Amino acid sequence: MHHDMGTNAMALSATLHCLTGCAIGEILGLMIGTALALGNLATIAIAVGLAFLFGYALSTLPLLRAGLGVGAALTVVLAADTLSIATMELVDNLVMALIPGAMDAGLVNPVFWLSMMLALTAAFLAAWPVNRYxxxxxxxxxxTHGYMGAEPVGARRYIPALTTSALIAAIAAFMLGGLVVSIADELGASPATGHALASVRTAS
Incomplete structure (x- = not known):
């Protein structure tokens, strides 16, 4: 029973690391795709690439903190995280593609943030059993677990140690912040839109 609880906790932490990286990559990918006026396929490709990049980076940090070199840490992380991130990205992008208007909504549209929350939740639920398995x-x-007990020395002490609770808080704040800003933008646009419509009616 205790072993199962430990495995579940480790699977939760591993999946949240992947989820945080995926969320950062997805948002940055959309921002880049929007700024460059790219199509959905190119935007998804950039987002997936960035999701892998940030997912690997977040898992590499604790290994560097524990004393591994960059090459050794990346070798371990590539073997440890690739299947988890791939599963998460597949489910995340599939859900986003299936929700009408989600890919074209833009960062200041509540539809995007609500869709992203749903997609990341589905991705988490899909990746957690993969990590547990x-x-x-x-x-x-x-x-990576065998390296986590080492006490950092020298400059490695300044490498951040991201706890599970910190990751949950970061993801929640990121998603809710985007949603609040997009809702505020929608509400701010409504009076202007109403005024413009009233002017048109008056002129006609």
Whole structure:
């Protein structure tokens, strides 16, 4: 029973690391795609690439803090996280593609943020059992677990240690902040829109 609880906790932490990286990559990918006026396919490709980049980076930090070199840490992370991030990205982008208007909504549209919340939740639920399965068989984040007890020395002490609670808070704040800003933008646009419509009616 205790072993199962430990595995569940490790799977939760591993999945949240992936989720945070995916969320950052998805948002940055959309921002870049929108700024460059790219199509949905190109935007998704950029978002997926950035999701892998940030997902790997967040898992590499604790290994660097524990004393591994960059090359060794990346080797461990690539073996540990690739399947989890791939699962998450597949489900996340599939959900976003299936929600009408989600991909074209833009960052200041509540539809985007609500769709992203739903997509990331689905991605988390899909990736968590994948991570648990790998951990139970000594793979996935089990490969990184053996390095986590080391006390950081020197400059490595300044590498941030991201706890599960901090990751949850960061994701929640990121999503809710985007939603609040988009709703405020919609509400701010409404009076102007109403005034413009009233002017048109008066002129006619």
């Amino acid at each position: 790998l951990l139970a068989r000594g793979k996935g984040h089990a490969l």
